[in-house]
Amino acid sequence: MNAAAATHQHTNCLRCGRTLRNPSPDGYGPKCRTKVRKAPVDLADYKAHQVASARELIEDGAIIPLRSVVFIAVSTDGTETYKTAPTACSCPAGVKGSRCYHQLAARMLLAA
Ligand SMILES: [Zn+2]
Ligand SMILES: [Zn+2]
Numbered sequence: 001m002n003a004a005a006a007t008h009q010h011t012n013c014l015r016c017g018r019t020l021r022n023p024s025p026d027g028y029g030p031k032c033r034t035k036v037r038k039a040p041v042d043l044a045d046y047k048a049h050q051v052a053s054a055r056e057l058i059e060d061g062a063i064i065p066l067r068s069v070v071f072i073a074v075s076t077d078g079t080e081t082y083k084t085a086p087t088a089c090s091c092p093a094g095v096k097g098s099r100c101y102h103q104l105a106a107r108m109l110l111a112a
Helices: 030-037 048-059 101-111
Strands: 063-067 070-074 081-085
Touching: 048 101, 063 101, 070 101, 081 101
Parallel strands: none
Antiparallel strands: 063 070, 070 081
């Protein structure tokens, strides 16, 4: 877990907005967490390490909904944040037009 996520206290579920009754490291209630993990996303375009990084980002609570399809993603070292959507991202890879794992995480969350 990265430092930025560890210090972030979630009081409401990031997906449905309901009050979290138990501490939640990723910011999801139990039902929403299950849905996010089983999100039907086509992973064929992504490498295994990108899929793992996207899942880790979600499980660290390091990708937070901003508005409609836009999310804020925290960089691995916790020092920067990126604006991420399913097909665009403001991270160094994303601005070059590469498919980054932030975009994948956004797709997973939207498909959940
Ligand atoms: Zn929820
Ligand atoms: Zn990115």
